[in-house]
Every structure is written in C-alpha cells, then in structure tokens.
Amino acid sequence: MAHAHKLEIFRGLVKFKSNTQKIWGVLIFLTIVTAVEVVLGIYKPESLMAKFIGMKILNWIFIILTLVKAYYITWDFMHMRDEVKALRRMVVWTAIFLILYLIFILLQEGGYIESIYTTGYIKTDF
Secondary structure: OOOOOOOEEOOOOEEOOOHHHHHHHHHHHHHHHHHHHHHHHHHOOHHHOOEEOOEEHHHHHHHHHHHHHHHHHHHHHOOHHHOOHHHHHHHHHHHHHHHHHHHHHHHHHHHHHHHHHHHOOOOOOO
16 A cells, blocks of 8 residues: 655645645745745845844845755655654754754854954964
C-alpha cells in the first residue's frame, strides 16, 4: 500500500488534487519569491537602504526570502512534511541554525574588515 502525500501547502490554505498539481504550485510559489528577489536586486529601492541591526533592510529581506525558499524546498520537494516529527525538526531546524550561524559569522568578519578599511587600524594581528 502506497503512502499518500499531503496535497496542501501554506498549512492547508491551498489544496491540490494531485501530486503533479502540488509540485507546480510549489514551483510557482518559489518562482514568485525568486522574481521578487531579482526585482529588488535590480532596482534596490532607496527606502530599503536604511540600516537595521547593522545591515540594510534590503539585505535582511534577501536573507528572509532565501530562508523561506530553503524551507519550502526541504518541506515539499524533499517530502519532509510526510516524515515523523523528530526527523522533520532535526533536518529543518539544523539547517536553519547553520544558516543563521553562517550569517552571524559573515556579519562579524565583514564588520571587522570594514572597520579596517575605514580606520586603517588593525585591532588584532592573527
């Protein structure tokens, strides 16, 4: 007996009749998110260039949209929705934690390098 996949996305707000329709629905959603990222990357609205927690709001939007895409790719295309709760949490939360950790490291190192270029003074010589 084959295991039936859940045919809804967005916590049941959008329901599909077949797996093929669901794949196309998720693909369209991911395409729209990517198109928003591309449009924002090309036009770079001046209202999103203000700083928020040490980084431009536009950069925060890119990070959040990238996490949303990674989540939905893992959740739907890798069929994490149909797995047991412990495996879902282990895979999804580990990936999100590692991505956030990478962002933290990049911001710390980038801030240090930016301060070297700005002040011309090396705080720590490794």
